[in-house]
Amino acid sequence: MHPVFPAASLLAALLLLGSALSHAGEPASQCFGSTAAGRLENGWALPGEGPNFQAYSQLAALAGRTYVHSQVHAVVVDAYARLQQSAPEVRYVYGETGWRQGGPFAPHKTHQNGLSVDFFVPVRNAQGDSALLPIGLDNRLGYDIEFDQQGRYAALHIDYPAMARHLWALHAAARQQGIAIQRVIFDPVLLAQLLASKEGRGLDKVMYFSPNKPWVRHDEHYHIDFQLPCKP
Numbered sequence: 092m093h094p095v096f097p098a099a100s101l102l103a104a105l106l107l108l109g110s111a112l113s114h115a116g117e118p119a120s121q122c123f124g125s126t127a128a129g130r131l132e133n134g135w136a137l138p139g140e141g142p143n144f145q146a147y148s149q150l151a152a153l154a155g156r157t158y159v160h161s162q163v164h165a166v167v168v169d170a171y172a173r174l175q176q177s178a179p180e181v182r183y184v185y186g187e188t189g190w191r192q193g194g195p196f197a198p199h200k201t202h203q204n205g206l207s208v209d210f211f212v213p214v215r216n217a218q219g220d221s222a223l224l225p226i227g228l229d230n231r232l233g234y235d236i237e238f239d240q241q242g243r244y245a246a247l248h249i250d251y252p253a254m255a256r257h258l259w260a261l262h263a264a265a266r267q268q269g270i271a272i273q274r275v276i277f278d279p280v281l282l283a284q285l286l287a288s289k290e291g292r293g294l295d296k297v298m299y300f301s302p303n304k305p306w307v308r309h310d311e312h313y314h315i316d317f318q319l320p321c322k323p
Contacts (some may be wrong), residue, residue, distance in 0.1 A: 120161040122204040122321035123193070129204030129321065131193030134158035137167060137185065144171045144183040145223075147211060148232050151187070158191040160205035162268050163317050167208060169264035174256060181221045181253045184211040186233065186312050206273075206317045212238075212310075213253040217246045221253070224311065236311040240280050244311075249281065254313070255290035262297055265317065272298045273318035278310040 114135055121132040137157045139146050146152045159167070171183060186209030189202040196202040211233055216222040224247070226233035242249035258275070265272055275298055277285070282300055285291045294300075305314075 114161070114164075117161075120159075120205055122160050122206060122319055124204055124321060124323065126201040126204055126207050126316050129193055131158070131160060131189065131191070131203075131205035133161070134189070134191040134193065134205050135161045135164040136191070137164060137188065141168070141171055141175075143175045143179060143181060144185065147184050147186045147226050151232060155190055156196075157185075157188050158205065159188045159208060160317070160319060162270055162319060163206060163208065166261060166264040166268050166270065166317065169267065170257065170260035173260040173263065177260075178253065178256060181213055181250065181256075182223055183213055183253075183257060184223060184226070184233075185209065186211050201314075201316065204321060206319060206321075208315050208317075209312045210257065210315065211312045213250040213257070214244075214247040215250045221250065222247060233311060237308075238278075238281065238310045242281055242284055249284075251285050251288040252290040254285060255288055255294060258294055258298065258313075259290075261315070271318040273316040274299045274301050276301045276305050276309050276314040278308055279304070281310055 117135065118133045120134055123130045135158065137146065137159060139149055139152050146157055151157065167185065174181065174183065187199065187202065188208050189196050189205055193204050201207050211224055214222050214224055224233055224236060230236050236244055238244045238249060262272060277300065286295055
């Protein structure tokens with residue numbers, strides 16, 4: 092049985108209202124093509140931070156690297172609001188998404204039409220407390236961090252229960268928005284540990300985890316492509 096997240100709550104409503112107000116007057120987005128060859132009209136920037144989440148880099152956000160489709164925006168914000176209710180002590184970090192108008196987004200091969208989001212793995216420190224990855228210019232804003240096959244990096248380890256709860260929350264929020272999670276890309280060895288956790292059981296029944304080896308290892312983050320009707 093997967094976690095149950097309330098479809099509506101005061102906190103979720105307030106966060107979604109705040110998000111909507113921050114984009115007041117902005118038209119809904121329209122995606123074109125595919126994640127690997129597409130573009131986006133009227134992309135919405137994800138919030139730089141919230142009660143339990145933050146962008147991987149405020150400078151990168153200011154540079155315009157955290158735009159998504161408006162419906163994906165709603166899903167991401169809603170999922171964090173749900174998690175704030177169920178596990179408020181856990182800190183989450185999202186990574187790169189795409190440009191406001193989409194298109195090629197180096198060094199990524201996808202992220203072109205507003206439907207792709209990278210999420211850094213939640214971690215705990217040696218004391219068992221929720222922590223943040225040491226993201227900085229010296230490790231390419233976190234993307235050069237390498238976890239071992241037991242999900243450890245320095246004194247940190249991947250918080251698989253928190254990651255699973257995030258994926259369940261994204262699934263619930265996406266369903267409420269009437270969209271789907273097309274695929275999740277995560278390191279196969281670490282994925283097996285995620286799915287073996289109590290909270291991760293059954294995730295592979297409701298979302299597709301790519302079995303293919305990606306062109307770069309996805310161990311410090313999990314890549315998600317959402318599915319929406321896009322124009323050619």
